[in-house]
Amino acid sequence: MDVITRKICIIGDFAVGKTSTVARFVHNVFSDKYLTTVGVKIDTRKLTTTGGVEMKMVIWDIAGTDRFSAVEFSYLRGASGYLVVADGSRTHTLDVADRLVAEARERYGHVPQVYLLNKSDLEDEWEISDERRAKLQSSGEDVFITSAKTGRNVDEAMHALAEMLDR
Amino acid sequence: MNDIDKIKDLLFGHEKKALDAITRRLEIPESRTADISDVLPESVLRSHADKRLAPALQEPVEQCLKESIRRDPEDFADALFPVIGPAIRKSISEALRSMVQSLNQTIENSMSLRTRYQAWRAGVPLGQFILQRNILYRVEEVFLIKREDGLLVEHLQHDDVVSTDSDAVSAMFTAIQDFIHDSFSQGENETLTTAVMGELALWAVHGPKAILVCVIRGVAQASLRTQLREILEQIHLRHGEAVASFDGGTRLSGVTMELDKCLTLERRKDTIATEAARRKLPLPALLLLAAIVLLAGWVIFSRYMDARQLASFRDALDATPGIVVNDIQRKGGKIVVRGLRDPLSGAPSDIAPGSQIEPAELRLELAPYQSLDTAIVERRARRILQPPPGVGLHLEGNRLRLSGSAPMKWKQRVQTLAVALPGVDFVDTSRMSMSDMEVFDAAMSELQPPDSVVLEVQDGVLSASGFAPQSWLLESNRRIPSIVGLRSGDLLGIAVEERMRIAELLSVVDGTQIFFAGNDILLAGEDVVLDQLTTKIRQISSLAARLSSTPQIRIRGYSDGTGAAELNRVVELARADRVAQWLVDAGVSPAAIQTQATGSAATGSGVDPALRRVEITIGVIEVR
Numbered sequence: 001m002d003v004i005t006r007k008i009c010i011i012g013d014f015a016v017g018k019t020s021t022v023a024r025f026v027h028n029v030f031s032d033k034y035l036t037t038v039g040v041k042i043d044t045r046k047l048t049t050t051g052g053v054e055m056k057m058v059i060w061d062i063a064g065t066d067r068f069s070a071v072e073f074s075y076l077r078g079a080s081g082y083l084v085v086a087d088g089s090r091t092h093t094l095d096v097a098d099r100l101v102a103e104a105r106e107r108y109g110h111v112p113q114v115y116l117l118n119k120s121d122l123e124d125e126w127e128i129s130d131e132r133r134a135k136l137q138s139s140g141e142d143v144f145i146t147s148a149k150t151g152r153n154v155d156e157a158m159h160a161l162a163e164m165l166d167r
Numbered sequence: 168m169n170d171i172d173k174i175k176d177l178l179f180g181h182e183k184k185a186l187d188a189i190t191r192r193l194e195i196p197e198s199r200t201a202d203i204s205d206v207l208p209e210s211v212l213r214s215h216a217d218k219r220l221a222p223a224l225q226e227p228v229e230q231c232l233k234e235s236i237r238r239d240p241e242d243f244a245d246a247l248f249p250v251i252g253p254a255i256r257k258s259i260s261e262a263l264r265s266m267v268q269s270l271n272q273t274i275e276n277s278m279s280l281r282t283r284y285q286a287w288r289a290g291v292p293l294g295q296f297i298l299q300r301n302i303l304y305r306v307e308e309v310f311l312i313k314r315e316d317g318l319l320v321e322h323l324q325h326d327d328v329v330s331t332d333s334d335a336v337s338a339m340f341t342a343i344q345d346f347i348h349d350s351f352s353q354g355e356n357e358t359l360t361t362a363v364m365g366e367l368a369l370w371a372v373h374g375p376k377a378i379l380v381c382v383i384r385g386v387a388q389a390s391l392r393t394q395l396r397e398i399l400e401q402i403h404l405r406h407g408e409a410v411a412s413f414d415g416g417t418r419l420s421g422v423t424m425e426l427d428k429c430l431t432l433e434r435r436k437d438t439i440a441t442e443a444a445r446r447k448l449p450l451p452a453l454l455l456l457a458a459i460v461l462l463a464g465w466v467i468f469s470r471y472m473d474a475r476q477l478a479s480f481r482d483a484l485d486a487t488p489g490i491v492v493n494d495i496q497r498k499g500g501k502i503v504v505r506g507l508r509d510p511l512s513g514a515p516s517d518i519a520p521g522s523q524i525e526p527a528e529l530r531l532e533l534a535p536y537q538s539l540d541t542a543i544v545e546r547r548a549r550r551i552l553q554p555p556p557g558v559g560l561h562l563e564g565n566r567l568r569l570s571g572s573a574p575m576k577w578k579q580r581v582q583t584l585a586v587a588l589p590g591v592d593f594v595d596t597s598r599m600s601m602s603d604m605e606v607f608d609a610a611m612s613e614l615q616p617p618d619s620v621v622l623e624v625q626d627g628v629l630s631a632s633g634f635a636p637q638s639w640l641l642e643s644n645r646r647i648p649s650i651v652g653l654r655s656g657d658l659l660g661i662a663v664e665e666r667m668r669i670a671e672l673l674s675v676v677d678g679t680q681i682f683f684a685g686n687d688i689l690l691a692g693e694d695v696v697l698d699q700l701t702t703k704i705r706q707i708s709s710l711a712a713r714l715s716s717t718p719q720i721r722i723r724g725y726s727d728g729t730g731a732a733e734l735n736r737v738v739e740l741a742r743a744d745r746v747a748q749w750l751v752d753a754g755v756s757p758a759a760i761q762t763q764a765t766g767s768a769a770t771g772s773g774v775d776p777a778l779r780r781v782e783i784t785i786g787v788i789e790v791r
Contacts, residue, residue, distance in 0.1 A: 005334055005415035007316050027332060030339060038346045042338040056415075058318070058334045060342065074345035078316015080415070 003046070003054040006165050009076050011104065012085035013096035014064035017118040020148040021085060025155055026059055039063045040075050047159060049166040057162065059083070066096045068103050076104050081161050082113035088145065089125040094132065112164035114142040114157050121147045258389075261361065265386050304385030305433035307367075309426050310337050311402065311410070312378045317341025318415050320377060321422045323430055328382075340369070340380055374399045376411045381429055394432060401425055473497065480522035487513050488540035490533070501530040509538035511546045537589055544590035551588060552581055558599070565592040572600040601652030603627065609651045614643045620661055629656025634664045637713055665710040669787055672710070676703045676785055683779040687741040690776075697746065700783065701753035707787065708755065716787045721761045722746050727778040732766070739764035742781050 010018045019032060019041070026043035034041040045057040062075050084101055086094040094117070101113065115136060117128055137143050142164075144157040176183075192198045214220035236243050286293045308324040310333065319337035324330065344359040358378075362369040368387065372379045372395045379399040383391075402410065402425045409419050477495055484492045484504065489512025494505040502524060504515060508531075515533070516526035538544075541562050548567060554560055555577060559570035567585050569578075578596055585594040601609070607624040616622055620633040629647065635658075643658055650656075679700055682690040689697075707718045724739030743762035751757050 002417050004417075005318055007318055007338065007415070027335075030335065034339070038343055040339075040342045040346070042335040042342065044332050044335045056334055058338045060338060069349075071346055071349040074349055075342055077345075078313070078318065 003056050005056045005058060006080040006162075007060065007078055008057045008081050008083060008161065009060045009062055009079040009104075010083040010085060011062055011076075011097065011100045012064060013066055013087070013093040013100075016064065016085050016087040016090075016093045016097075017148040018064065018083075018085045019061055021116060021118055021146060021154055022059060022061070022083070022158070023148075024151055025158060026057075036063070039071055045158060047162055049159075049162050051163075051166050053166050055162050055166065057158070066099070068100065073107055076108060079104075079108070079111060081111050081165050083116060083157065083161060084113050085116045085118055086128070088117040088119050088128050089122050091127045091129075091132070094128055112161060114144060114161045114164075116144050116146045116154070116157050118146050118148055120145045120152060121149045262389060264363075265389070304383050304387040304391070306381045306391075306429050306431075307384050308333075308382040309429040310340070310378075310380040311422055311426055312337045312341060312380060313410060313413050314373070314375070314377055315411075318413065320410055320413050321418060321426055323423065323426050324382075325430060337380075340371075341378075344371070344378075370395065372396050372399050374403050376403060376407055379426075379429070381432075391432060395429065398425055398428055476522055476524065477502065480519065480524055483518045483521055484515060487515075487518060488542040489513070489538040490515065491536075491538075498530075500528075502528050503530045503532060505532045506534075507536040508533035509540075509543050510535055511543050511550070512538065539590040544588065548585065548588055548591065552584055554581075562590070565590065566595050567591045567593065568595045568598060570598040570600075572602075575605065597651060601627075606650065606652040610653065610656075613646050613650045616643070619664065624653070624656075627652065627654035629653055630660055631656075631658045632660040634662040634667055636664045663714070665713050669707055669710045669714075672703050672707045673785055673787070676700055676707070676783070679783045680780045681746055681783070682776065683742050683745075683781075684776075685779065686738055687745040689745070690779075697749050698753075701750055701755065704750060704755055704785065705753070707785065708759075711787045714787075714789075716789045717756075718759055719761070719786050719788050720750065720755065720759050721763070721784045723782050723784075724762070724764050725767055725778055725780050725782065727775040729774050736764045736766050739766065742779070746781050746783065 010022065012018050022043065022045075026045045028043055030041055030043075032041060040063065041061045043059045043061060045059060046054065047057070048054055060075055060079065062072055065072060068076070082101065082104065084097045086097040097115070104111075117133070120126075133143055142157070142160050144153040144160070146153040146157060148154070192202075211220060283293055305325075307328045308322070310322050311320040312318070313320050317338045317340070319334045322333035322337065324333075347359055348357065358371065358373045360371050360373070362371075366384055368383045370381045370383055370387070370392065372392065377399065379395055379402070381395060402422055405425070406419055406421050410422070413419065477497070480502070481492055481495050484490050484495075484506075489509030491507040492504060493507075494503075496503055508515075515531055516529055519526050519529055537547075545560060545562050548560055548562070552560070554569070554571075555573050557571040558573045559568075561568055567588075569581065578599065581596070582594055585591050603624040603626065606627055606629070607622065610622055610624060610629055614622070616631070616633075617635050617639060620631055620635045620639075623630050623632075629650070635643075640658055640661060640663065647653065647656060647658070679696070681693050681696060681700075683693075684690045704718060704720065711718055722743040724741070724743035726735040726738045726742075728735070730738065740762065743764065747757075747760045747762050750760060
């Protein structure tokens with residue numbers, strides 16, 4: 001059976017845990033050094049959708065930024081979906097994420113995406129309000145509360161994106 | 168204006184004015200141009216978004232460009248120059264990089280004879296051959312990447328290549344290319360075409376829809392890029408749409424076939440050998456080569472034979488007395504001989520046929536000189552001395568030896584003439600035969616005989632008669648071999664003068680009798696006889712000494728029979744002693760004298776004065 005390949009980009013602000021969140025669920029081909037040098041690091045993840053489709057995600061982990069530069073825009077080109085990551089303990093990072101998504105959409109149009117609100121292990125410091133989350137979900141976005149530390153919901157989020165891409 | 172018009176004017180007068188103004192504007196082209204120019208930029212921008220403008224403008228723009236280029240190509244050349252320049256530089260630097268990598272190996276190989284032979288067989292210059300031989304590479308992996316999003320359309324690799332996550336590699340290549348492009352490049356259309364790491368190189372060929380990336384081990388030829396480009400062009404031609412619409416789903420099998428060609432692109436030592444074999448010379452060329460080899464062989468052979476002929480001729484000339492060759496060579500169909508020649512030497516044209524050379528082929532540039540070669544000196548001597556028939560003449564070192572017989576006059580002339588010849592310092596006529604007269608003269612001058620000797624030469628043989636002193640005979644016998652022209656001869660016919668005189672003296676003195684008066688008293692007058700005797704004996708002694716001989720004198724005493732026999736013996740001995748004493752007193756050696764009594768008297772025979780005597784006998788004996 002054929003494997004379909006999809007380009008996925010992880011976008012989000014600095015230090016929201018993009019790399020560490022997906023780290024344990026992906027095949028690390030290149031070292032993290034690329035992030036600081038080239039500004040992007042490629043990982044892959046193979047999974048099977050509920051429809052039985054073998055999908056290989058080529059995941060472009062783009063270095064954290066609050067605004068895309070020309071280089072980063074070029075990295076986004078041709079992406080089939082986004083993993084949008086924000087830090088649950090910092091609402092500001094969700095604002096940045098929204099803005100990045102908006103910028104990407106403006107350049108390349110609408111693609112499927114899931115939100116990962118990260119650092120669920122830091123319950124005491126959680127900042128993003130339920131209203132904000134509900135608003136996000138009501139606008140049709142899939143939102144996952146994830147933890148890079150425990151791996152909670154990360155795989156689910158990736159599967160959810162895969163399902164969207166398989167539709 | 169009627170009512171209706173008034174109502175119209177009231178109701179629509181304002182619009183009508185506006186309509187009129189618009190109509191006027193439309194009727195004036197200048198105002199329309201101004202209007203359109205106001206909205207054109209915005210309009211073009213918007214049209215660009217819905218992608219219809221470009222196809223619409225394509226043809227007129229192309230025509231404009233063509234016309235413009237046709238009219239003034241220089242402007243375009245100037246405009247393109249900044250683009251072409253870097254492209255050329257890039258190409259050159261790439262070629263240089265390959266060259267430098269090959270250089271070490273090239274130097275190592277450049278001395279090998281085998282390499283030279285292979286280059287010759289392959290029919291390419293040595294440098295090019297070595298370069299080609301050292302360009303060894305293999306395309307190990309090939310990626311076809313969708314240009315738009317970096318998705319991997321297809322990836323192929325050799326079985327022995329360690330597998331990596333090709334999708335990730337493809338994405339990363341795209342990312343890095345974007346990164347480099349956006350970070351460093353200024354031109355919109357510049358692309359990453361080469362990346363090198365040690366032995367490995369990434370070569371990328373860019374098409375409008377896909378990028379072909381090859382991982383190459385080794386140093387590839389620049390022509391490989393052309394091959395890759397052709398493959399990518401084929402992919403675009405046949406599967407362009409499929410690639411453009413590729414979404415990461417089903418692999419494109421047609422593309423796989425095309426890409427597979429990339430993996431066959433390699434260059435190894437064995438393939439080079441095959442190429443060399445393929446480039447082997449075709450049959451006509453081989454025949455031509457054989458003809459050239461034969462021709463060259465014939466030329467070399469004839470040159471060799473020619474050189475041998477010249478060498479043989481030169482040897483023959485060198486061996487000819489009176490010719491000195493400095494140089495011999497073929498020139499303008501002639502054999503030119505330069506050197507020296509004595510006029511008395513053999514003519515080179517006579518020698519030439521011995522070396523299979525026609526005398527007509529010769530051009531002689533020989534300066535005359537006088538040779539001191541033996542044969543030439545002899546030839547010259549004969550020419551100048553004009554020897555009579557039968558006279559031999561030959562040179563030994565600087566000595567001219569003559570033989571045979573010739574008149575004395577000629578010989579005398581030769582003595583003065585010959586030494587004036589170059590190469591002759593002495594004349595030797597000793598081997599010339601001589602007349603008896605000449606030999607006789609030579610003998611006379613050599614032996615200087617006394618008058619008592621008569622010499623005679625007959626047929627070169629010397630004989631002699633007469634007498635001569637012993638000393639002369641001894642000396643002359645020694646000298647006979649020195650007599651020029653004498654075949655043989657001796658002096659046996661000459662008597663020894665001393666012996667003759669001794670014999671004469673002996674014939675006088677031998678048997679001399681001395682008479683006595685009585686007892687040992689000499690008869691009167693006998694003393695004179697004794698004196699004469701002693702003189703002669705002394706002469707004999709002197710002559711005998713010259714012959715290494717000595718006289719022997721025996722004195723025998725006699726008596727008559729008047730006395731007793733005993734007494735008579737005493738008297739006889741006394742008489743002998745008396746004479747012996749006389750001789751001794753006169754200087755004769757006593758050792759030469761022998762005395763004896765004869766006892767011959769018969770007793771009682773009476774007085775007989777004739778019996779009172781001594782008798783002297785003398786001989787000469789050789790002293791040992």
